[in-house]
Amino acid sequence: MREKQQKQMPLISLPTGHPREVELEMISKILDKTPNIYDHVLQDLNGGLKIERQRTGANGMSAEQVTRAAIVMKLFNFTYEDLAFHISDSRSLRRFCRIGIFDKGFKKSALNENIKRICPETWELISLDLLAYAKDNNIEKGRTTRVDCTVVESNIHPPCDSMQLYDAVRVLARLLTQARDDFKIKIVFTDHRRRAKRRMTAIQYAKGKKQRLSPYKDLLKVTQKSIGYAIKAEETIGGICTTNFELLGLLNSIKHYSDLARQVYDQTYRRVIQGESVSADQKVFSIFEEHTDIIIKDRRDNHYGHKICLTGGASNLILDCVVLEGNPADSTLVEQMLDRQKSAYGRYPLKVALDGGFASKGNLNTAKAKGVKDVCFAKKRGLEEIDMCRSHYVYKKLRQFRAGIESGISWLKRSFGLTRCTWKGFRSFKSYVLSSVVAANLLTIARKQLAPAG
Structure with missing residues (x-):
């Protein structure tokens, strides 16, 4: 079962007095004085389940370690791979994250999975706790x-219609190939990735609107064909009664990207072929980050x-x-x-x-x-x-x-x-934005408290 904090402090090395290390020590003290932060994170890590029910399984990362690792990631602007390396390699970061000398640290996959569980609402609550601490300390x-x-x-990438159409074709082709080769699903389709890429390149290097029209028409054609293949694949896979969760996940991905491909096709056809002006609220700017x-x-x-x-x-x-x-x-x-x-x-x-x-x-x-x-x-x-x-x-x-x-x-x-x-x-x-704000506020409070009086 997960823990809020370590029951017993692990054996750790002593601080060296480096300025950044002093700041980390002060941030650590601030976190220790606001223990409600770990309660918020613990709820996310346990998925809302009562702690008493979790009696078996590996302990994993505690809420304290996850919180501190997320803060380190933001303080130093690390990737997950960099975070995993530096937490394992740095004495000061191991001490900050409450990892003992003889512990191995954490893999990037474990760090990714746990940090991503902290929801935006939790980061907002953490921010409010820190503001209350700042108020109490004047x-x-x-x-x-x-x-x-x-x-x-x-x-x-820049959301050009031609690049989005190419993205739609290549993603659908990859998913259909995966269904056919990995799951042995009988799907008949043609891989149009090379053709779509050539048309996209021709559009980008065309000198004028007339020169772009012909490759746009062909790119729209292959996109429509890829969407048709995806629709048939949805019917085929959906007709199979299976408990294979990987296959069901693949089916959901095909449906998801097929719907986005139709939106991109529609907005491009209206703009390029029909000459309409498509408003921003009707556009998809990325099939990978459709919320953009x-x-x-x-x-x-x-x-x-x-x-x-x-x-x-x-x-x-x-x-x-x-x-x-x-x-x-x-x-x-x-x-x-x-x-x-x-x-x-x-x-x-x-x-x-x-x-x-x-x-x-x-x-x-x-x-x-x-x-x-x-x-x-x-x-x-x-x-x-x-x-x-x-x-x-x-x-x-x-x-x-x-x-x-x-x-x-x-x-x-x-x-x-x-x-x-x-x-x-x-x-x-x-979560990314709010965690950055939390890390910045922690560093600001730490520096305020480390500054000499007067």
């Missing part, structure tokens, strides 16, 4: 906040991923993080972000500084009605300084304060991997 009171949005990209949204910034830069809204505090802690679906305007998020601050701290902040995209007369009135004394929008958009803040001096100070969140966002992107999410699926996308 690090952050949440009285002055700043709000801004940024984009975290999905791990996809298109985010257009300042009417010039296109990003493919998800918009996140961050609230920062005077201590440089990230007080809140929301992963958004679609591309809602910043001006629609003000009330939501203020209400979330009240949920976290039991009251609304006294001062709020926001980016110019949040500015509107309605948002100003909403914030004032909630008891916010000073509201600063980086761009006035027709609003008067004296209407937003109690004085011009306060507005100027808040406007300067707001700029600090830009450096915080840059730090998250450079040091914690928030430029691009490398985890698959929307649930994992949210």
